[in-house]
Amino acid sequence: DRNIEGNALGNLGNAYDSLGQYQKAIEFFQQSLTIKREIGDRNIEGNPLNNLGIAYNSLGQYQKAIEFYQQSLTIKREIGDRNGEGGALNNLGNAYDSLGQYQKAIEFYQQSLTLAREIGDRYGEGGDLNNLGNAYDSLGQYQKAIEFYQQSLTLAREIGDRN
Template structure:
């Protein structure tokens, strides 16, 4: 993992993912052995690159097994080594905080937001108590993002502001960029588009500065979507095309699928319905293949709108009913209310 870590953040991300996938059996065996013996020196440097790998490849359940096994190992360690000194105890607490933050990120990726909040809150408290400012910033970020997806905007803003403050105080530039992007999403969902764009552009500037291609591609997509919301379709298409190209370059299939959804929505705005269907069909194929049902639901909602505009109402209802079931399972209140409003309109007409 240490050898491949430099390949997981820039132009060589796709190669790094492929090589780590080939080595995964050995990595898994090594991790399990280190977890049983609580070899923190071996485990802790692997958390960040492995988390990135599991998120990019959609292997979130495997990632949770990694985190769970390490947490079990560290929980059993006090009985095996009762003479640990204060410094060692502090390291153990910081390590546990990192593992809980890892689980929070994976739960968020699985749309299990309540579970993500539980782990993020534990990680934040442990990190704060042990002076691990970077982990505290990450935990507050994941906490805020999970709250945001549950529609708890006031609490989400509070946690994201804490994450941003910790990141800026510690000069953790990537976390700062991610927190700014999350605050942009928060403003975006409340239709405060000028504010959202300022956050997105600030995030994009940092991502470019630190050569974070994944962060840059995400912010490009966000800016493109804001341009679309504001009616600037030409600029929106330019930003989204740049975002899609970067996602494909680094092999981020999940983000590729979500960006294709945005491009489908843009094509629908321009009444380019065959093109919209093509983008959304490709998005659904990718997102279903990754088992990212919550993002697939977003594509289904957009596809339903395309069918509605073409008079294919039964098809639209089928898409929205499938999306509704996914949002109910994930408890995504804001999106659930939206799709139910669409369904009421069409089912009444039918």
């Protein structure tokens, strides 16, 4: 079964990614993506794209990461995967934040926050609030940063998230 093979390759990519061997991870994610595209099922194509973005982001190749996150976002929206869409939006925010393009990062974090609230993803909402705080902090807009940090803290206490 080609899908099982694609999953196994993706899992190998995840393992190498966890080991910090990003180049090796990228090789496996690419192979997984090739198989997923051959199968032609859009539902399973978005994950290897997102994983490729994460690996390139870890290598500091943010522009390349953004390309893969963007492709993943397109697919997640096409298939109606709201959780996946939120993850891709957040990852795009992180990549732009890493590039120092804080205003662009804020746009993606805001979209991710709106979506998290719509689907009731409280953990995602907390992460987005925190990320917005970080971006505003980087812009020197400290009062705005404090507001988002405070919302994140309140939410974390509500849901019992001690991380």
